[in-house]
Amino acid sequence: MKVTKALMPTLRDVPAEAEIVSHQLLVKAGFIRRNAAGIYSYLPLALRVLRKIETIVREEMDRSDAQELLLPIMQPAELWSESGRWDVYGDEMFRLKDRHNRDFCLGPTHEEIITDVVRGEVKSYKQLPMNLYQIQNKYRDERRPRFGLMRGREFIMKDAYSFDRDSAGLDDSYQTMFDTYVKIFDRMGLDYRPVEADSGAIGGDDTHEFMVLAENGEALIAYCSSCSYASNVEITEINDTAKEKLSEKPLLKVATPDKKTIEEVAAHLEVPQDNTLKTLVFDADGEKIVVVIRGDRILNEIKLKRLLKTDFLEKADEESIQNLFNCDPGYISPLGINEITVYADNEVKYMTDAVCGANEEGYHYLHANTDRDFGEMTFSDLREVVEGDLCPKCNEPLIFARGIEVGQVFKLGTKYSESLSAKYLDENGKEQIMVMGCYGIGVSRTMAACVEQNYDDRGIIWPKEIAPYQIVVIPVQTNDELQYTEAEKIYKELLAKGYEVMLDDRKERVGVKFNDADLIGYPLRITVGKKIADGIIEYKERNQSESEQIQPDELYDKIATFFKK
């Protein structure tokens, strides 16, 4: 392709709305254009990258014996009512009606449709296991689309669904997909980590997220400095081990007027914040519960939700706390609480002579000791992990990193096969419910995540496996007969050898061409300038700072080596 024929509209300025690097660079380098909030056109350069990502995904999925199909974007409401999600999904689902006033939606995901297809066609244990996938647009009416392709309302996703006879089969399918994802992201040249994660509203047991490591990632992950453990901090387990009690002083009531926050109380009493107790009140499915954690810690609501096995969990409002404790929330504690269930973080068990509220306006207690002073409480791992906490697997310190979620694998179980009755007959002719898994890769997001991880102040640095073009050939002076002819010769030769090449034949100054080349991020740049008269051309890799002067006949081996390694 010649640049003069191509639609690759690079910009000098970036639209003010672009906030993060991947969004700015993809717009500036002429890959994407926005048509509406969270809705983008993929221009030719972007489409080439997407196709390459898809090709890698297809090859590895096919290799794992998954089969590609294509499911509809527009889906009938009936199926979603059957699974119960028509009412649950809420405003995030794009809904529409046909001319007969029948309800439809634009698929935010495809569990219902795939289960409908499979239940109609798969009847025997002999047909299982089966894994079906598609690469298809998804639609979610996000409350706030942002970060360009990271969180759009229309996006491309590879979604796969496995159907097994039983949970042992699902374990195998899950492992196969996990291994396949590792191969996929390895091939894309991304720096990523699979992490243990929360299964959230989709439900199910095991789940891993695949996180591309990037400074601006929205997710926080904790990984072990010595073993392979890694998890989303939302679920990172903490093993708080017993500590020796230093002393046990008697309880002492002290006045703390107008000192309601942990900071204020600790400062007033001249006690470190890590020797105070924080008491929180929650409304869990209509029942009030109390949670106690160390004063300087943050409660992890996901852990609490899992412990309580509840869907609805919300901080109790100030008024109901007043009614329960007869004092301001700043002075409450588990002291003398009998009628309310009390949960505490494991760490609380080992605290000595701590500060806690007196359940009386304006007073706190010094020297509270959990086992001595508090009534019955359930201990569990409830706090948010902090960097330096010990690995739950090997007790070495945990390190934090930011990541962008580009893939997730789930064990769904029978959630959808049951509600939509996807059943098969086993060896004994007995009806059984299929066991499902689902496996997603955000294709368009992966492109953005890749940019987020691979750029410098000049532009994008595509990994060579997914770059839109592999090589750009630049004649310094397009007007110069010799320079242009030689450049075109190299361009044609590279095309003939099967490379994806762009010839920058514009009558622009060379600075413009270099800047665009760096911005667009071709892995390799070949420059033909004045020195061609002496048989010398220039070879430069995008991720190297120095270029090399070489002879044209060295070029092809060099390029072959570069793309082979």
Added chain:
RNA sequence: CGGGGCGUAGCGCAGUUUGGUAGCGCACAUGGUUUGGGACCAUGGGGUCGGGGGUUCGAAUCCCUCCGCCCCGACCA
């Protein structure tokens, strides 16, 4: 959905307070001079000033209303 902000040429912006012929830079077109890291000169094309309504002799500017978009929060891939 709550709070804040913005909408003027493809992009970045000024003009709005105080109503009086719609501007600047980049990009684009033509000609010329340049030519190894976003050149220079000249000329030119391009606007329902987000839409509708109102006030006024006159509205980008004042008033009403609708729409779009961005940021923070809550939520989420």
